[in-house]
Amino acid sequence: MAKKEKSYNESVVELKSILARIEKEEMDVDDLSAEVKKASELIALCRGKLFKADEELKNVLKDLEHE
């Protein structure tokens, strides 16, 4: 089974901790680029949730009345 997608809130929590980590200034350049990559993935995920329609959910809601 596919791994469950991170929820919006989980993503935001992770973004906050990334910010906290890079604010501590003890980060290696290599680690920094990994964190930046992770952060941009999370931001894309969050924006996706806000702006992209989830067809699966749409169908679930549409089918509710047939129960």
Place this chain on the structure above:
Amino acid sequence: MTEAREIFSLFELNQAVREAVKLQLPNRYWIRAELSEVHPNRNGHCYLEFIEKDDSNRQIIAKSRGIIFANTFVLLKSYFEEQTGTAFTAGIKVLVSVSVDFSEVYSISLRVWDIDPNFTLGDMARKRAEIIRRLEQEGVLNLNKELEIPSVCQRIAVISSATAAGYGDFCNQLENNAYGFVFYTKLFPSIMQGERTEASIIEALEKIYVHADLFDVVVLIRGGGATSDLNSFDSYLLAANCAQFPLPIISGIGHERDETVIDHVAHTRVKTPTAAAALLIEQQARTLGELEFLQRGIAHRIQSLQQQRHALFENICQRLIFIANFKTKTMLSNLETIRTSFAVAVSRFSTGKKHELSMMEQYIQLVSPQNILKKGYALVLKNNKIVKSVNGIQVGDDLQVRMADGSVDVKSIKK
């Protein structure tokens, strides 16, 4: 003996009663009563029945018929409904100004001239207060308010009449939101006015409850149509259901003035369905704002880290250049010193040599035959060869004597 009896006809009696009523109750009187029947007829007149119940609210202790004539009714009804947000209908309590009319045929009837909507409002407020007190005692009044509208709030269960203009407005506004947020709406149709409102909304809530995990929020909208008939929303049962519902409820029942009990227990109350949509869009905008704030924070942080690193790197470069320059200068200067000493050494050396040379020159000059001749010596040559011994000379030889300033030919005469 027969007493003389005075006999009246019914009409005569009723006439007398009418006179008596007119005499005894000549004015208009403000009375409070409950409307138990309201029947507008085709001519525009409205026939009423007033009742009053005892304190236990069970026993009817007074009852009278009443009428509002068409020309009065038209004005009173709209005035009343506009002021109270309630339909002029059976079941409400009213304060009305009446005159007592008696007709020989229809008996007593109260003719309504004026109405005071504040009394009805007060009564409704009292009822609402009663319900709210009860919910409070049961500890459920604020339960829905204590729920949190999730930061991503996009799955919306809508309770509305499917045909209501307000429902259409709500959906349109959500769909066409300026940000391009995605929302999922699901309508749970319900009757939103009249006696069946309460049961119908509760039924819709129960359907949503079964699928509560599919939704973030419930929106209750009623928009469009008359602002009257909000009585149905002042229901204990409905309020109790809403208060204890596991999802936050946004009520947009569509009225300006009064707060119904539903508005009171709902998580958030807005005035119109459009406002409900605006609220949901704003909520998403706030969430987006927070996300963008984080994004900017991270970007800014990374930029400043890079700048710091760049500055550090620059600094190291500068220092390297400085040190390199310094070292080079030192070396150059050392080299210069060496070169100078070398030059000195060389010059010293060549001076020494020059001196030696001149000594040698002097010496050579000193020992040169020319110089020796100058000192008074002379050379004897025989056949142009230097003669170094007398043995090489015979008597009679021609010899040449060379001195510093010239030579003379001589002859050897004795040995």
